[in-house]
Amino acid sequence: MKALFLAGGLGTRLRPLTEHLPKPMALVGNRPWLEHLLLHYKEQGINEFVIAVKHYSELIESHLGDGSKYGVRIDYSIEKELLGTAGAIKNAEHLLSDRFIVVNADIIHQVNLASALKFHINHGGVATICLTEVEDPSQYGVVEQISNHQITRFIEKPKKEEAPSNRINAGIYIMERRALGFVPSGRSVSIEKETFPLLIENGSGVYGHPIGGYWMDMGTKDRYRQVHWDVLDRRFPVKIDGKEVEGKGIWLGDNVRVGQGVLFIPPVMIGDNVTIGDRAIIGPYVVVGKSSRIGDQARMANSILWDRCKISAGAQLNECIFGSDMEVGPHILHEAVCNRTLEVQR
Template sequence: MKNWKSILVLSSQSLLETMQIIDSSSLQFAIVIDEENRLLGTVTDGDIRRGILRGESLESPIIHIMNSDPIIATEQDTKKYCHKLMQSKKLKQLPIVNKQKQVIDVLFKDYQVTPINDNTVILMVGGLGTRLRPLTDTIPKPMLKVGDKPILETIIESFKKCGYTNFILSVNYKKEMIQNYFQDGSAFGVIITYIEENKRMGTAGALSLLPERPTKPIFVMNGDLLTQVHFEQLMEFHLEHKAVATMCVREYEYQIPYGVIETNGANLVSIKEKPVHKSFVNAGIYVLNPEAFDYIPQDEFYDMPTLFEKLMAQENVTAAFPIREYWLDIGRMDDFERANKEYNM
């Protein structure tokens, strides 16, 4: 029996507080109430990420981004009706309210603790890792150890925790070290096959080497990232937005070290002292539908941003999934040292 009372959130609570409640409950859902326990709305992980994309602060009250018109049932409705409603509307949760609209129960769709998902995960692990020399003179970057295991093993384990066990590794530099370590994946409880890049192909170009076109959405991820992104949430976000391609993004901020001047002609209008600018940048994790492969040329260098630009130019639906979890690109020596100090699955 799930403790639905643990996912009740007051309308005055912040996005950050709600995120923590959603993550700690593992139910990926929260119900917003007033002081009298009356239902005001609901919030999902996707609602929070969309709010972040719109520029909402983590300190904003959750009422700013909640769904204020959720599907609900009443105490007069039968269990049979409620289950039919959940099935027809494809709901994972259904709040039950009394005549005063107070929450008295929540029904949840039954699911496995660790679902089995057959979407393929393609990991790009063929890079030279030149910025990490001399460490990468003798070992490929994905095989560098963070903690007591290679970066690539940690990535595979994080997908496996979300139920994804089908992997294709795109290899090149010192490929034998990767293939000898992971082999067919059976020792790690997964299935691993390999494609080999004989030249630089780019993140998207390497996908043209796949022996057959996928029939379901696939993950594509750089093999030098450490993250605690919940990949099932990413896939749900992608499907919910009916996107052909989804790019994970993260917020990047930088401070201009000078006073920024705004003028109107020759007149000084304002001075902003050392302002901080925020932008979303590519995080190196993607979900692609099979139809995205129609835009990938055969046996050519083709990077993922180029693919997204092509998809957008052809008016395909593309989505941005903001990462709010831990994320680190191990591109330089100080990144590698930082990862070994702070990363802990």
């Protein structure tokens, strides 16, 4: 079975971080999320992948390549124009197996694929939608199911008190190839608004399976921060590169140079080849990307730096997110989200 990652869109709500970057390539714990995702599904037994790309596809291809360095095979399905979720799947049809899994690649999650696959095989329908439970379903598409877990309808963004359940579409699907016979070619098609309702209506069999575990849509700056805090607190147990210092919640990568009198307030994650100046205070909840330089007496808390950032001596950062190659003077910044242009969004 192959996995198809839908990675064609840009993260409009994560701008300016993803202004020129596919959202699945945003760093999570100093590694592109798409790479984490690939490794997670490899651990689940998948070794053949198709990645549907559109914007800045060369960034994904140059990073992941053909998959050989990860011990998997990767093919790419390139969209000349955005085709929507179902349209992107249809565009990749020639690369897919008779049964395949589809993953919205910007959704942070861990899934027990074996459990979902067993459920899918047993019900015999054309599609299984993996579901996750949320406290407030009013911002999502909610499913209504009958006793055998068959989905009878979707309700888009219902009022909380009117939602038939708190189970929402997790953006992960197991599908049979025959379902694609109901998807038109050559135009944008939404799987949520067009394909699944059609398959429900014609009796093809669309079922829902709760995945449990961790799930987060990182599409906003607040949720993007929360993913990192959950990584640092190990509520989301994705792999952290580097060694933990004496079990204290301080992870240091290779070749980290720490000046005199530096204070780490855990949890903190420091990438490879980072230099931290004398008497800097780092933490709590700080992630510093690879090859970054932190000046003397800089103070950082609740902040995320991507790779190769340069923070001047005396700078104070709180609740900031900086893209790669940022250079910051001796400023006091709070709730800043910046790219290389030092564009600040609050």
